[in-house]
Amino acid sequence: xxxxxxxxxxxxxxHIEVSDLTMAYGDFVIxxxxxxxxxxxxxxxxxxxxxxxxxxxxxxxxxxxxPAKGEVIYEGRSLWHLPPVExxxxxxxxGVLYQSGALWTSMTLAENIALPIQEYTTLSAGQIQExxxxxxxxxxxxxxxxxxxxxxxxxxxxxxxxxxxxxxxPELLFFDEPSAGLDPVSxxxxxxxxxxxxxxxxxxxxxxxxxxxxxxxxxxNSVFLDxxxxxxxxxxxxxxxxxxxxxxxxxxxxxxxxxxxxxxQRGIS
Amino acid sequence: MNAQSLKITYPSAGTALLVLNGDWTLDKAQLDxxxxxxxxxxxxxxxxxxxxxxxxxxxxxxxxxxLQNLCDFVAxxxxxxxxxxxxxGATRLxxxxxxxxxxxxxxxxxxxxxPLNRLGELTLNAWHELLTFNxxxxxxxxxxxxxxxxxxxxxxxxxxxxxxxxxxEALPIVTLIGVLVxxxxxxxxxxxxxxxxxxxxxxxLVGLGSVREMGAMMTAIIMAGxxxxxxxxxxxxxxxxxxxxxxxTFGISVMDFLVLPRTLALVLMLPLLTIWADVLGIxxxxxxxxxxxxxxxxxxxxxxxxxxxxxxxxVGLVKSLIFAVVIAMSGCLRGLQSGKNSSAVGNxxxxxTVTAILLIVIWDAITxxxxxxxxx
Numbered sequence: 001x002x003x004x005x006x007x008x009x010x011x012x013x014x015h016i017e018v019s020d021l022t023m024a025y026g027d028f029v030i031x032x033x034x035x036x037x038x039x040x041x042x043x044x045x046x047x048x049x050x051x052x053x054x055x056x057x058x059x060x061x062x063x064x065x066x067p068a069k070g071e072v073i074y075e076g077r078s079l080w081h082l083p084p085v086e087x088x089x090x091x092x093x094x095g096v097l098y099q100s101g102a103l104w105t106s107m108t109l110a111e112n113i114a115l116p117i118q119e120y121t122t123l124s125a126g127q128i129q130e131x132x133x134x135x136x137x138x139x140x141x142x143x144x145x146x147x148x149x150x151x152x153x154x155x156x157x158x159x160x161x162x163x164x165x166x167x168x169x170p171e172l173l174f175f176d177e178p179s180a181g182l183d184p185v186s187x188x189x190x191x192x193x194x195x196x197x198x199x200x201x202x203x204x205x206x207x208x209x210x211x212x213x214x215x216x217x218x219x220x221n222s223v224f225l226d227x228x229x230x231x232x233x234x235x236x237x238x239x240x241x242x243x244x245x246x247x248x249x250x251x252x253x254x255x256x257x258x259x260x261x262x263x264x265q266r267g268i269s
Numbered sequence: 270m271n272a273q274s275l276k277i278t279y280p281s282a283g284t285a286l287l288v289l290n291g292d293w294t295l296d297k298a299q300l301d302x303x304x305x306x307x308x309x310x311x312x313x314x315x316x317x318x319x320x321x322x323x324x325x326x327x328x329x330x331x332x333x334x335x336l337q338n339l340c341d342f343v344a345x346x347x348x349x350x351x352x353x354x355x356x357x358g359a360t361r362l363x364x365x366x367x368x369x370x371x372x373x374x375x376x377x378x379x380x381x382x383x384p385l386n387r388l389g390e391l392t393l394n395a396w397h398e399l400l401t402f403n404x405x406x407x408x409x410x411x412x413x414x415x416x417x418x419x420x421x422x423x424x425x426x427x428x429x430x431x432x433x434x435x436x437x438e439a440l441p442i443v444t445l446i447g448v449l450v451x452x453x454x455x456x457x458x459x460x461x462x463x464x465x466x467x468x469x470x471x472x473x474l475v476g477l478g479s480v481r482e483m484g485a486m487m488t489a490i491i492m493a494g495x496x497x498x499x500x501x502x503x504x505x506x507x508x509x510x511x512x513x514x515x516x517x518t519f520g521i522s523v524m525d526f527l528v529l530p531r532t533l534a535l536v537l538m539l540p541l542l543t544i545w546a547d548v549l550g551i552x553x554x555x556x557x558x559x560x561x562x563x564x565x566x567x568x569x570x571x572x573x574x575x576x577x578x579x580x581x582x583x584v585g586l587v588k589s590l591i592f593a594v595v596i597a598m599s600g601c602l603r604g605l606q607s608g609k610n611s612s613a614v615g616n617x618x619x620x621x622t623v624t625a626i627l628l629i630v631i632w633d634a635i636t637x638x639x640x641x642x643x644x645x
Contacts, residue, residue, distance in 0.1 A: 059514075062518050063517075063518070064514055064517060064518065088520040089520075091517075091518060091519075091520050092519070092520045094518065095518075096514075096515070096518045098511040098514065098515060099511070100510060100511055102510055102511035102512050102514065102515040103512070103515075104507075104512050104515070104516075105506075105507075105510065105512065106427075115424075115519075115521070116519045116521070118422075119422060119519065119520075119521055164515075168519075
């Protein structure tokens with residue numbers, strides 16, 4: 001695969017553009033006026049406090065939920081105005097790791113990973129078997145081919161989910177709260193894996209998280225959603241945001257609330 | 270351990286002195302806030318409330334709810350509240366509960382809805398439901414088209430598993446119900462027919478009744494409770510676990526991959542089960558005829574054979590095909606509509622069974638009238 005070369009030549013190319021997006025469940029608006037772009041080979045972080053609509057934004061990006069208003073544009077093509085066949089084609093080029101792993105519980109790990117490959121390639125059973133073993137070994141689960149999802153731990157399920165998300169060598173990977181429910185060491189290892197995928201394959205990566213350690217370790221671009229004003233209040237490299245942002249909500253989030261409490265104490269005394 | 274008590278005194282017209290005594294814990298008798306509130310409200314000139322808690326024993330959330338009520342009470346009026354004698358911990362907890370103001374709009378308002386309004390909503394829902402069901406039928410037909418042209422993809426092992434669970438595994442219960450329904454039909458008929466000395470026609474009644482009506486209907490109802498609800502539970506759980514979303518993001522059609530094999534399994538198995546139930550219904554009737562009504566075995570069989578033709582069997586089979594689609598669709602649709610929590614899956618299962626049985630009865634009526642009009 002010529003991923004690394006591609007990454008160098010196309011580093012400043014817009015991969016996903018979100019313009020004027022409003023998300024709503026019925027009449028209830030979750031977030032409005034979202035505008036940001038994700039460059040190819042970015043590790044893009046969607047952050048914000050609990051309940052601000054991070055996961056909902058993810059569902060819009062991967063085409064599971066239609067926007068109430070606005071557009072999600074992939075390489076100049078609006079996801080929701082494409083004919084279904086083309087949209088399926090677009091969606092096939094992305095992989096998603098759900099918060100719970102979302103492995104198909106009635107199938108073994110090998111079958112989980114093999115299903116998308118069977119669906120979209122004409123490889124023989126033996127070749128698929130090799131691919132499956134390779135993907136599982138990438139996430140450190142070699143030898144677990146015959147296990148069912150219920151027979152392995154939550155962290156392993158998550159890694160198996162990642163192996164499945166990578167099954168078709170996607171050029172775009174989405175992660176919904178990758179470190180939720182993982183111990184610090186596993187979470188760190190997952191971060192390293194994300195960085196590795198990004199650097200070696202040039203994969204564009206979008207991560208929904210509120211894990212500060214991860215945000216600073218892997219992110220090079222981000223958007224910050226605020227649940228009170230129901231819109232984005234900051235965007236850019238998280239490390240730059242920490243240094244330069246003046247918004248108290250963003251600062252408080254990125255410093256784990258330490259700055260907020262100091263101002264509060266000052267206000268009281 | 271002291272009993273809790275609260276003494277109110279009014280040293281001057283503008284001041285109330287509340288003296289807290291004893292233990293203020295959840296397991297002690299509770300003082301009603303409204304009594305205190307009425308007492309305080311009756312003093313118009315009240316400007317200050319002071320709390321004395323030197324004699325306070327143990328305390329927990331019980332005390333804090335009282336304090337919270339007091340705070341809200343004084344906040345609405347221009348009254349000052351002196352809490353300086355409270356234990357340090359209680360003051361801090363009280364401050365904590367006031368640290369974050371109530372989120373505006375967070376509290377759900379309970380609107381009263383007029384019956385007319387509710388009727389309108391129900392009607393709209395029913396209409397919407399009908400449209401969803403029709404759309405689902407349409408999608409299923411498209412999916413079936415893809416199957417015929419070889420473009421639908423599901424795992425054949427899944428289909429085999431569904432065939433196994435919707436067929437052979439249902440045999441024992443279908444057998445039992447089939448025999449019993451046949452026997453019951455025979456008894457009911459025999460009582461009437463005996464009055465004319467026409468017991469032999471029990472064979473006609475049981476034969477036609479089983480083959481045209483009861484065989485298909487009873488089998489369908491059993492399968493709705495057995496298999497339809499299982500489908501709803503399977504798909505509902507997959508919904509909770511994001512497995513359905515995972516399929517969608519891989520561009521794998523939920524219709525082809527999940528709904529089609531389940532529907533196929535029922536469509537293939539229900540007619541076979543129905544034939545089985547027909548035969549056992551006749552055997553049930555025969556047992557009653559031979560053992561109770563003293564009809565000979567041969568007589569009964571010949572009478573049964575003369576009473577019906579293959580057309581009657583076909584009527585039952587056509588019905589069972591319709592029922593199979595109805596059961597599979599109710600199960601799958603309700604499962605896919607399930608919300609993402611455990612009680613939603615339970616509701617989906619119940620709703621799948623109810624919908625399936627309702628539609629079975631409705632379609633049974635429609636087909637019976639239709640066949641009657643057509644003279645089949």
